[in-house]
Structure formats: C-alpha cells, structure tokens
Amino acid sequence: MSRALVLHLGLIAVLFAAAFLLPAYHHGNLARIMVLAVYAMGYNILFGYAGLLSLGHAMFFAAGMYGMGLTVRYWDWPMILALPFGTLAAAALALLVAVLALRTAGVAFMIVTLMFSQAGFLVILYFNPITRGDEGFVIPQAARRLAGLDLSDPMNRYLAALVLFSVVLLACHRLVLSRLGRVLVAIRENEERARLLGYDVWAHKLGAVVLSGSVAGAAGAAYGALFGSVGASFAEVPFSILPLLYVLAGGAGTVIGPFVGTAFMFYLRDLAGTVTDAHMLVAGAALIALTLFARRGLMGLVRARWAGWLP
Amino acid sequence: MEFGPHLILALLEGLVQASVLMLTALGLSLVFGVMRVVNVAHGEFFMLGAVLAHVVAGWFGAHPALGFIAALLLAPPLVALAALAFDRTVLHRLGHDPERTIVATIGLLYVIQQLTLMTFGPEARPVTAPFNHRIAIPWIETTAAGLSFYFPWGLSTTSYKLFVVVAAFAASAGVWLMMARGRVGLVLRATQLDRETAQAFAIPVHQVYGFVFALGAGLAALGAVLVVPIRQAHYLMGGDPLLLSFIVVIIGGLGSLRGTVWAALLIGMSDGIVSVFFSPTLAKILATLLVALVLVYRPGGLFGAKPA
Amino acid sequence: MSLLLTEGLGRRFGGLEAVRDVDLALREGEVRALIGPNGAGKTTLVSMLCGRIAASSGRIHFAGREVTRLPAHRRIRMGMAYTFQITSIFAELTVRENVRLAVQRVADDAALELRVAETLACVGLEGRADQRAGDLAYGHQRLVEVAMGLGQAPRLLILDEPTQGLSDGEVAGFVALIRAVARETTVLLIEHNIDVVMALADRITVLNFGRVIAEGAPAEIRADPVVQEAYLGG
Numbered sequence: 001m002s003r004a005l006v007l008h009l010g011l012i013a014v015l016f017a018a019a020f021l022l023p024a025y026h027h028g029n030l031a032r033i034m035v036l037a038v039y040a041m042g043y044n045i046l047f048g049y050a051g052l053l054s055l056g057h058a059m060f061f062a063a064g065m066y067g068m069g070l071t072v073r074y075w076d077w078p079m080i081l082a083l084p085f086g087t088l089a090a091a092a093l094a095l096l097v098a099v100l101a102l103r104t105a106g107v108a109f110m111i112v113t114l115m116f117s118q119a120g121f122l123v124i125l126y127f128n129p130i131t132r133g134d135e136g137f138v139i140p141q142a143a144r145r146l147a148g149l150d151l152s153d154p155m156n157r158y159l160a161a162l163v164l165f166s167v168v169l170l171a172c173h174r175l176v177l178s179r180l181g182r183v184l185v186a187i188r189e190n191e192e193r194a195r196l197l198g199y200d201v202w203a204h205k206l207g208a209v210v211l212s213g214s215v216a217g218a219a220g221a222a223y224g225a226l227f228g229s230v231g232a233s234f235a236e237v238p239f240s241i242l243p244l245l246y247v248l249a250g251g252a253g254t255v256i257g258p259f260v261g262t263a264f265m266f267y268l269r270d271l272a273g274t275v276t277d278a279h280m281l282v283a284g285a286a287l288i289a290l291t292l293f294a295r296r297g298l299m300g301l302v303r304a305r306w307a308g309w310l311p
Numbered sequence: 312m313e314f315g316p317h318l319i320l321a322l323l324e325g326l327v328q329a330s331v332l333m334l335t336a337l338g339l340s341l342v343f344g345v346m347r348v349v350n351v352a353h354g355e356f357f358m359l360g361a362v363l364a365h366v367v368a369g370w371f372g373a374h375p376a377l378g379f380i381a382a383l384l385l386a387p388p389l390v391a392l393a394a395l396a397f398d399r400t401v402l403h404r405l406g407h408d409p410e411r412t413i414v415a416t417i418g419l420l421y422v423i424q425q426l427t428l429m430t431f432g433p434e435a436r437p438v439t440a441p442f443n444h445r446i447a448i449p450w451i452e453t454t455a456a457g458l459s460f461y462f463p464w465g466l467s468t469t470s471y472k473l474f475v476v477v478a479a480f481a482a483s484a485g486v487w488l489m490m491a492r493g494r495v496g497l498v499l500r501a502t503q504l505d506r507e508t509a510q511a512f513a514i515p516v517h518q519v520y521g522f523v524f525a526l527g528a529g530l531a532a533l534g535a536v537l538v539v540p541i542r543q544a545h546y547l548m549g550g551d552p553l554l555l556s557f558i559v560v561i562i563g564g565l566g567s568l569r570g571t572v573w574a575a576l577l578i579g580m581s582d583g584i585v586s587v588f589f590s591p592t593l594a595k596i597l598a599t600l601l602v603a604l605v606l607v608y609r610p611g612g613l614f615g616a617k618p619a
Numbered sequence: 620m621s622l623l624l625t626e627g628l629g630r631r632f633g634g635l636e637a638v639r640d641v642d643l644a645l646r647e648g649e650v651r652a653l654i655g656p657n658g659a660g661k662t663t664l665v666s667m668l669c670g671r672i673a674a675s676s677g678r679i680h681f682a683g684r685e686v687t688r689l690p691a692h693r694r695i696r697m698g699m700a701y702t703f704q705i706t707s708i709f710a711e712l713t714v715r716e717n718v719r720l721a722v723q724r725v726a727d728d729a730a731l732e733l734r735v736a737e738t739l740a741c742v743g744l745e746g747r748a749d750q751r752a753g754d755l756a757y758g759h760q761r762l763v764e765v766a767m768g769l770g771q772a773p774r775l776l777i778l779d780e781p782t783q784g785l786s787d788g789e790v791a792g793f794v795a796l797i798r799a800v801a802r803e804t805t806v807l808l809i810e811h812n813i814d815v816v817m818a819l820a821d822r823i824t825v826l827n828f829g830r831v832i833a834e835g836a837p838a839e840i841r842a843d844p845v846v847q848e849a850y851l852g853g
Contacts, residue, residue, distance in 0.1 A: 196691055
C-alpha cells in the first residue's frame with residue numbers, strides 16, 4: 001500500500017471513529033463539512049487538476065439539489081432514485097455548459113461560467129411557484145430515508161455523509177494516479193505539449209467539467225437530503241466562490257486538500273462568527289490573503305516542504 | 312397616457328440610466344483595456360461611492376446643495392484612493408496576473424460589502440438632490456382646431472435628472488479626451504498595446520496600473536454619487552451595476568471605449584423598454600445568457616472585431 | 620512507398636506567403652534534413668505537417684491517408700511525433716512524469732514503467748529521472764524534449780532544431796542517438812548545424828523564401844550552386 005493510500009484510508013478511519021467520540025456540536029459540523037468537502041473535491045478535479053477556474057459551480061450543486069428535491073417534492077420519488085437523478089441532472093447541465101464554455105479559456109471561461117450560473121440562479125427564482133426559490137422548501141422527514149435509515153437522525157446523517165465522502169475521496173485518489181489524471185495535469189501544465197503528445201485536449205477538458213459537475217451535483221443532492229432544505233441561495237454567486245475558497249485554502253491539486261480547506265474555513269468562519277455575523281467577510285479576506293501569501297494552500301505547502309509524494 | 316408620451320417617458324428614464332451606466336462601464340472597460348484584468352469588485356466601488364455620498368452629505372445636513380457638492384467632490388476621490396491602496400498592497404504583488412486578480416477582487420467584493428454592512432447598516436439611505444424642479448414636457452395633439460400643445464399628466468422629468476445626464480456625458484467626454492489626446496492617454500494606450508515595450512520606453516507600468524485602477528473605481532463612484540439622489544444608498548446596491556457593466560463591456564468589445572459607450576447607451580436605454588415587456592427576472596436571465604454567448608461566439612463583442 | 624507526402628502545400632499569414640507550393644515525399648526509414656536560412660518557412664512547414672497550424676492550400680498524406688484536415692492529436696496518434704524548437708516540456712513535473720506522459724499513450728500498464736526507463740536510458744537521463752524538469756540545465760531539457768518524442772515510438776519523428784544551444788559534446792551524443800533511432804524510425808530534421816546534417820541525413824531538402832529550391836543527397840546539395848548562393852555560401 002502506498003503512503004498516499006494509507007493517508008487517505010487513515011483519514012476515513014479517523015472520521016469514522018470521530019462519529020462516536022465527538023460532542024454533538026462538532027459531530028453536526030463535521031457531517032456538513034464532509035458533504036461540502038465532496039463539493040470542493042468535485043471543484044478540485046476541474047480547477048486543481050485540469051487547471052480550469054470555474055466561477056459557476058453553484059449551478060451544478062443546485063442542479064443536484066433541485067434534481068433531488070423536486071422529484072421528491074412533486075413525484076414522491078424515493079431517495080434511492082432521487083439522489084442519482086440529481087447527480088445526473090448536474091451531469092447533463094455540466095455537459096451543456098462545457099460544450100459552450102470550453103470554446104473560451106482563461107478569464108473568458110471564468111466569466112462565462114459565472115454568467116451561466118447566474119442565469120441558473122435567476123431561472124430558479126423565475127419559476128418560484130415550483131422551486132420556492134425565495135424562501136426555499138423543506139424535504140419532509142418522511143422522505144429523508146435511504147435503505148431504511150432515517151437520514152435526519154444525526155448518527156445516520158453523519159455516517160451517510162462519511163460514506164459519500166469516502167467514496168469520492170478514494171475515487172479522486174484513483175483518478176489522480178490514473179492515466180486520465182496524469183493527462184489532466186499535463187493539460188493544466190502545458191496544453192500545447194499535451195496536444196502534441198496525441199491527447200485530445202478538448203475531450204479531456206469536457207470529461208473533466210462533466211465529472212467535476214457531477215460530483216458537485218452529488219454533493220448538492222446529498223446536502224438537500226441530509227440537511228433537509230432546498231433553496232435558491234445554494235445557486236447564488238457566493239456559493240460558487242466557496243469551493244474555490246476551500247480548494248485554495250486546502251491546496252489545489254491535492255486529493256486531501258479540499259477536505260482540509262473546507263474544515264479550516266468552516267471553523268475559521270465559526271470562530272469569526274463570535275465577533276461578527278457578516279460571515280462572507282471572512283471568506284473575502286481569506287481569498288485575498290490566500291492569493292497573496294499562500295497560493296499553494298495548506299496541503300500544497302506540506303507537499304512542497306515535507307511530503308513530495310502527496311498526490 | 313397615450314403611447315407617444317409613454318415612450319418619451321421611457322426614453323427619458325432610459326437616458327438617465329444609460330448615462331450613469333456609461334460612466335460606470337467606462338471605468339470597468341478602462342481597467343480591462345489597459346490592465347487586462349477583470350475587476351469583480353467594480354460594483355462595490357459604485358456602492359462605496361453612494362454610501363460615502365450619504366455620509367459626506369450628512370456632514371452638511373443643513374444645506375442639501377452644499378452636501379451634494381461636497382459628496383461629488385469628495386466621494387469619488389476617496390473611493391479612488393481606496394482602490395489605489397488595494398492595487399498597491401495586493402494586485403501589484405500578484406503581478407496583475409489575470410486569474411489571481413479576479414480571485415483577489417472577488418475577495419475584495421465581499422470585504423467591502425460586509426464591512427459596509429457592519430458599519431453603515433442594512434438600511435437604504437437617501438441623499439437629497441441639490442435641486443429638483445419638476446419639468447413638464449409638452450405633447451402635440453390633433454384637435455378640431457388643428458395641432459396644439461398640451462401637457463399630458465405624468466409626462467415630466469426633473470431638473471436633477473437632466474443634470475445627471477449632462478454631468479455623466481461631460482465626465483465620459485472627459486475620459487474620452489484624456490484617452491484620445493494628451494500625454495496621459497498616450498501612456499495609457501502604449502501600456503495597453505504592449506506592456507513590455509511600454510516598460511522598455513521607461514513608462515512606469517505599475518504606476519500606470521495603479522492610476523487606471525483608481526480612475527476606474529473613481530468613475531464608478533462618480534456614477535453612484537450622481538444617481539444616489541434618485542435612488543438610495545444600500546450595501547447590496549453594487550450587484551446590478553456590476554452585472555450591467557459586465558454586459559456593456561462584453562457586448563461592446565473587451566477594452567474598446569467606443570464600443571463601451573455605444574453598448575451602454577443601447578443597453579441603458581433598452582433596459583427600461585425591455586422591462587415593459589418582460590419580467591425583470593426574465594430580462595436578467597436573457598441578459599446574462601446573452602453575455603455568456605457573446606463571449607463564447609463573438610469574443611470581440613458585437614461591435615468589435617470579428618473573431619479570429 | 621512514401622510515409623509522408625505533401626502536394627502543393629502552402630500557408631499564408633495575411634499578405635505573407637510563409638510557405639508555398641511545397642511537394643515533399645519522405646520514404647519510410649530515411650533521415651531527411653530540412654535546411655534553409657532563417658525565416659525560410661521551415662518551422663511553418665513542419666507545423667503544418669503535425670497539425671499545429673492549418674494549411675492554406677495543398678494536401679498532406681501520412682501513412683497512406685490524407686490528414687490535411689485532421690486535428691493535431693489525431694495525426695500524432697497515427698504515429699507522428701513532434702519536438703518543439705522552443706523547449707516545451709512540463710516544467711513542474713519530474714523528468715520521469717514527462718516521459719511517462721509520452722509513453723503511456725502507446726504502452727499498456729505492464730510495459731509502461733519498463734518503457735519509460737528504457738526511454739530515459741536511451742537519452743542518458745536515467746540519473747535525473749526524479750528531478751523537476753524545469754530545474755534541469757538547458758541541454759538536459761532538450762533531451763527531455765527528444766525523449767518525449769522517442770517515447771511515443773513514432774513512425775515519423777519530427778525534430779525542430781534539436782541541437783540548438785547544445786554544447787559540442789552534447790551534439791555528438793545527440794548525433795549518435797539519432798543514428799540509433801533512425802534504424803527503426805523515419806526522421807525529419809530541421810537543423811542549422813551543417814555538420815549534424817551531413818552526418819545524419821540521407822537526403823536534404825533546402826527551403827528558401829517558403830519554396831523548395833533544391834533536394835538531393837548530401838553530396839549533391841553541397842555541390843549545388845543555387846544552394847550555395849542561397850544558404851551555404853552566403
């Protein structure tokens with residue numbers, strides 16, 4: 001077993017043990033952090049590995065959340081169907097966005113994804129009678145069941161979040177060490193060279209956007225199911241900025257970075273919450289500080305200083 | 312009201328909006344054109360201008376005209392100074408790298424917005440216009456006796472709104488003149504064309520960048536000071552100017568001042584008219600999608616060069 | 620049979636005809652040198668061959684198939700490899716990762732690491748495999764570039780000024796390397812160092828002002844008065 005695999009399995013084991021050891025407050029936080037970390041890991045596939053900076057991932061998160069939420073609300077779908085459906089909805093949206101947005105690069109790609117996401121947010125508001133975009137809607141407790149388990153129960157919720165987190169973490173571990181992952185890094189580092197090594201750059205980027213959007217969508221669907229609320233605020237611009245912030249903080253292009261960054265920023269905000277409730281202030285200040293002083297993020301720093309093997 | 316007077320009214324309101332938008336968008340366009348960076352916090356500089364206008368006007372509470380003039384003279388330079396400070400302390404150290412600059416200005420957006428919320432509060436606050444005469448506008452009607460003028464009820468504007476239009480056009484013309492003639496414009500255009508060569512000709516590129524970033528923010532603040540007696544100052548008011556400026560700058564062609572002016576007039580004028588036909592939300596959806604698709608298919612803008 | 624064939628190939632940049640009416644035929648297995656003064660259109664020509672830039676006119680056939688409109692990565696997959704004139708490697712990755720990216724497209728998992736090691740040994744970089752490529756000396760970076768070409772086991776290896784900036788010792792090593800490679804691979808070599816050209820080329824094509832002005836065996840080219848005037852003697 002490689003050191004990286006030991007590290008990732010070790011993290012999962014620690015999180016599992018924490019389920020039974022943590023006090024209720026942190027127990028609840030950690031469940032939320034794990035789902036948000038899945039969102040960040042999805043973002044990291046595109047930003048950290050393929051090198052494409054999206055400012056519109058909230059649309060994928062929201063597509064997953066609403067794909068799940070609307071089918072449950074209006075058609076009484078069970079979670080076992082609604083969760084994959086939400087993920088698929090996000091994948092389909094990601095495919096559409098990718099085909100258009102990948103005609104651009106760099107700053108234009110950032111603006112295009114921002115605009116599409118904003119349009120998505122406005123669409124949710126426009127269909128307010130269906131989406132209840134303004135105030136959001138609650139997934140009834142009776143619908144929040146998966147494989148006979150009540151997902152609103154704190155322990156079940158924590159373990160369900162852990163399962164999703166573990167699957168995505170290990171999948172990212174595999175992806176990064178695979179041929180595909182190496183090609184994505186190659187495209188990030190030097191697109192022209194990658195093309196002239198015979199790699200279809202466009203197809204790989206397309207795949208990266210769809211994969212990244214699907215994982216973000218899965219996180220959105222899971223978030224709605226586990227915490228019971230669906231709303232347009234999850235499609236707003238700040239919610240596109242959060243995964244960027246988490247990934248920058250934890251270390252773009254590291255498997256474990258998104259989790260570290262999410263946990264770090266979550267508790268930083270929590271801490272600042274005792275001083276001010278203007279929580280985006282912390283996010284904004286952190287973004288500036290990270291671009292200035294710590295481009296590589298926490299785990300990027302660890303990799304550069306001590307652990308060159310970190311994937 | 313009949314259709315004719317109604318249209319005139321919509322055009323007048325549109326013109327006020329278009330002229331302020333032109334000023335704001337010119338700021339964004341200038342920053343993108345010369346520095347090749349996107350300032351996502353542009354709308355917050357606008358908001359900061361409006362909020363400072365309220366604060367400064369408050370110092371001269373007794374006299375609305377004095378308060379407004381003080382706001383007009385003080386708020387834009389203060390905002391420009393804040394922008395300059397941000398450029399010196401942050402953007403300069405990032406080497407004005409396009410992607411990192413966007414991330415940093417996103418951060419700045421939230422810092423300004425949330426700090427304003429914490430200090431200024433969540434309420435919308437007014438600024439009194441220095442003068443505000445109602446100006447009725449005559450319309451022609453055909454009566455049995457032939458053509459005659461009359462003043463339709465509701466067809467009017469105010470002297471202040473006309474002042475806003477004149478002031479915004481004058482300021483835009485000033486920017487235009489500065490760019491087209493004069494040494495400053497030459498230096499800016501040289502920097503825009505080729506940063507390295509400009510540097511080789513001893514142009515202090517980083518000082519130029521600081522100046523442009525401050526100027527862009529100052530223009531947004533100026534637009535806000537002009538418009539704040541008509542609307543009100545609020546900590547979330549930066550979103551719409553940002554979105555509209557984006558639309559203008561992208562449709563007009565990134566970095567093209569001429570395109571920016573035309574697009575601002577077109578969009579500012581049509582915004583009032585479009586919202587007659589569509590719900591504001593639908594209009595916004597169409598506008599954001601339009602911007603995205605223009606960037607994808609016509610990166611030079613609708614008025615700019617054809618795609619390569 | 621020709622591995623690579625062009626008919627009337629041309630490229631305009633605005634009003635400038637960088638390459639015009641080039642008919643080129645590369646026999647399978649030969650080492651062809653492409654020479655000519657600076658600005659003669661050599662890099663433009665090979666960029667069209669591998670698909671980095673589109674041809675304005677004419678046709679390109681490779682391995683019995685017309686490839687004029689194929690995107691670059693498809694041509695590379697058919698067996699072309701291109702090494703850049705201006706070193707273009709993955710500077711942030713290790714030397715091994717650079718070469719692995721070239722090899723992994725043509726090798727299955729079982730053979731991958733062995734092939735990577737062989738390719739590294741072939742250019743003499745096995746001792747530096749785990750260094751960051753961007754940290755290498757210039758000459759070694761050129762070797763990484765060449766190794767990425769070789770690692771793809773191409774049918775046609777296009778080398779754009781591979782010896783530029785190398786020391787004499789490094790050039791000698793490079794000549795020996797290409798001699799060995801040429802036993803299995805067709806090579807198209809753009810080269811300014813005329814000693815390298817004479818040592819390696821089976822045939823030489825001379826380009827001037829975007830046109831082919833001469834083609835033949837090294838001895839013929841050396842004796843050609845037109846070439847001497849345009850290039851060698853000038």
